[in-house]
Amino acid sequence: MHEKFVVFEHDLICLIDQGMNTAALLAHMGKIDKLKGPNYPTWRKDIDMMFTLTDMDFALLYDKPTEPAPSEARYDDKMLHYSIEKRKWEISNTKCLKIIRHLIDDSIEGSIPECATAKELLDRLKSQFTGSSKAYASTLVDDFTNTRCDSSGVRAYIQKMTSTAAKLNKYLGKDLPEDFVVHMIMKSLPKEYETFHVHYNTTVKDRWTIEQLMAQCLQEEERLKSHKSDSLNYISNQSKKMNKNSKPIFKKGPKGDPGQSTSKTSTINHNHGRGKNPDKFFPVPWNVCLHCKQEGHYKKDCPDWLRSLIPKDPKDKDKGLQTKEDAGKGQKKR
Structure with missing residues (x-):
């Protein structure tokens, strides 16, 4: 009777803890990307953190309890302890199995074998995706060494580089030297920052942290923008002056x-x-006639000039009367 009361009390405590941890569990699950293969290192660290924060990692830390033999000393006490531990382990194992299966992408879920314990399932996943994790690490190294600053700005670029470095730190199990990360960021800055880079290498004695590097780069970015704006304003003003003085x-x-x-x-x-x-x-x-000095017609169409071409003496008629077309032959086309 005493054993049943203790088990019931433990179940009640588990139910209370379950209600308190449900909200935190759902919040963590919503932030974890499903396992697709290459993201295994990040996925594994995320679910380990989730199980630890929600106190559900009991089945991952300990093996399934074994029932004591009746011939053992203090059998009743050991049996009571076994019942409590078994119940706790079974709850933890069931929850972990369900959550792990839920966080596996549908495209690869069929290739994952059925396992009786959550610990065994995680070991299978680790052995299956070790090669994929190496490919994922190669991708991170390529991104870290080949990424260049684009039009998004120097702040976004430094944040992207530090994020990639943090992912590499998770995969390697240790942090990259901060000096190395700062050097890689400085080396991959645009050509406009060449003077800034030379100044850092030759003048600055202290080594910068990531925060100091970002602050100095933002200041240099503002200086470059201001210089570019001043140059454009000078060219625009010079152009206006030339147009005004012409x-x-x-x-x-x-x-x-x-x-x-x-x-x-x-x-x-x-x-x-x-x-x-x-x-x-x-x-x-x-638009003025060369003969009568009136506007509206040319000399070849001038009535006064055409009348002047008509001979006054009938004897001169045989000399020939110039027509309008003949008279216009000698005129230059206006």
């Missing part, structure tokens, strides 16, 4: 029309009808 070039025209502009429109109008001598100006504007 004046149209005037060419002296004939009498009565001083200061005629040599703009494209005026050049086209004055060149109209010049013939072989395009540089010679007409004595009248382009």
Whole structure:
């Protein structure tokens, strides 16, 4: 009777602990990516941390309890202790198995054999994905050595590099030297930071931490942006000054029309009808008749000029009367 009461009390405590840990367990599970193979090292560390924080790692730390023999001394006490430990181990093992299976991606779940204990299942996963973890480490090394700063900014770039270094630290089981990480980040900065890099190598005596490196890089980034903005403003102002100070070039025209502009429109109008001598100006504007000095027609169409071509003496009629077309032959096309 006493044994049953103790077991019932332990079950009640387990139920209370279960209710308290459910929220924390669900929160941790939502942050863990499912196992797909290459991410095994990170996945394993995440679930180990989750089981530890939620007090469910009892079945992972200890083997299944063995029942004491009736002939052993203090059999009743050992049997009571065995019942408590067995119940605790079974609860932990069942939960761990369910959670581990849930955190395996559907694409590889079929290749994972059934196991009676959570500890055995984790050992199978470790042996199966050891090669994948090596490939994952190679990918991390390539990213860490070949990544270059892009348009996202120097802050995002340094954070990305430190994140990759942290993943390498997890895989290697020890931290990379901070000086090495700082050197790799400085080496992979854009060409605009070359002077900044030389200054660090030749002038700075103390070794920077990641935080100091980020602060100095952000300051250098702001300086480069300000310098670039000043250069653009200077070029823009110089262009505006040139446009403001430029004046149209005037060419002296004939009498009565001083200061005629040599703009494209005026050049086209004055060149109209010049013939072989395009540089010679007409004595009248382009739309004025050379004969009657009236606007609206050319000399070849002038009524007064055409009437002047008609001979006054009938005897001169045989000399020939110039027609409108013949009269226009000698005129330069306007």
